[in-house]
Amino acid sequence: MLEIKTLDNLFGTTEGLIGPMGGGKTNEFIRRCKRLVNFADSKRYVVRIVKSPIDDRIVQVLREVFEGDPTKTIQSRDGLIISKGVYSIKDSYELFHLLDEARIEAEERFGLSRVVIAISETQFLDSGVVDFVDSLDNNTYLLWEGLDKSFRGEPFLFSDYKATIFDLMDLSDELFNLPAICEHPDCTRRNVNYTQRINEEELPSHYGEELIVVGELQYQARCREHHIVPGRRKANILRSTVRIKGNQGIKFNELFDLGEMVGIPVDETKQLLDCFIREKQFQLKDNYLIYTGTKNHF
Ligand SMILES: [Zn+2]
Structure with a gap:
């Protein structure tokens, strides 16, 4: 009825x-x-x-x-x-x-x-x-x-x-x-669902930057193809590496070594770890990183 x-x-x-x-x-x-x-x-x-x-x-x-x-x-x-x-x-x-x-x-x-x-x-x-x-x-x-x-x-x-x-x-x-139209200059896709953040240097915001920034940032609607997040793939690698270790975690230094093996520079690993610890996705305990992320994160 x-x-x-x-x-x-x-x-x-x-x-x-x-x-x-x-x-x-x-x-x-x-x-x-x-x-x-x-x-x-x-x-x-x-x-x-x-x-x-x-x-x-x-x-x-x-x-x-x-x-x-x-x-x-x-x-x-x-x-x-x-x-x-x-x-x-x-x-x-x-x-x-x-x-x-x-x-x-x-x-x-x-x-x-x-x-x-x-x-x-x-x-x-x-x-x-x-x-x-x-x-x-x-x-x-x-x-x-x-x-x-x-x-x-x-x-x-x-x-x-x-x-x-x-x-x-x-x-x-x-x-x-309520989707939008992609604001990338070479794109006319409608019904797009991503938000691109562009920082003060006019560059796409890196994955490890703060989630909420009160300032003069630009935001644009983008399609999936034109949604650019430097560091996102690397963040996914680090996160899944820590997550699959479960409660036992992974040694801090070991993660830096693993990162370097897959082409993540030490500075970028550090920036991403800072971000995951700040946002309570990882916990650092006696030199071990343990995944403590939210259930609905992925
Ligand atoms: Zn687009």
Whole structure:
């Protein structure tokens, strides 16, 4: 039987908007949020729109294109703005408080505890957002928006490196993919899903660079062929070498030697190991490297 789509049967579900930079996720998110806010009183629910402080900082760097208080506003690259019901949160733990407050407000105003939570740039939060989504009841509708893949072309790791956005995708009832057009000058492919990061020296970002950088970096939508990540193949070799050793791990020096044998310069091995240790994919214990990566990383 065909299900009739109503606002009522959104409650109890989670929906995600995913895709690369330039695919129009923020536009679509703001469009949906505005519609949900406009009908909140007449259809009897309370809306909370959430953004992370990392996004505030990025917006402050781009201040010339931004209007108003960045902590209380979400703006797309095309200039679409929403400010009503927008809250900035420090960590995902605050989501639980925000939901409790919204439930009480909804109960008082409408005698129903129906709440809509909408999260922008979800990839900037910590992995607690996965627990939050897993805990939602039938009176809550969650809409989230975020980059599914990092500049490395891998599932985006949350800020505490304990889960990825793919864990959130697994918990979502429906996902809407918003692909883009490849921005490489020699390419006209549509429906592309990768985000190319170009650093301050106008070069593709190396795999070992920080996952989130607040600064003047360029991001472009790219197809798989034109998505360039120097060091990615080498990172995969090092990671799989450590991972297959399991709990016993591999000696630090041994990995450098193995790296050199397959053509990875010592400096690059060091840069990649720094990255894996920083992001808690490897743990260094008594000169042994042990794989401690997230289950959904690959
Ligand atoms: Zn292309």
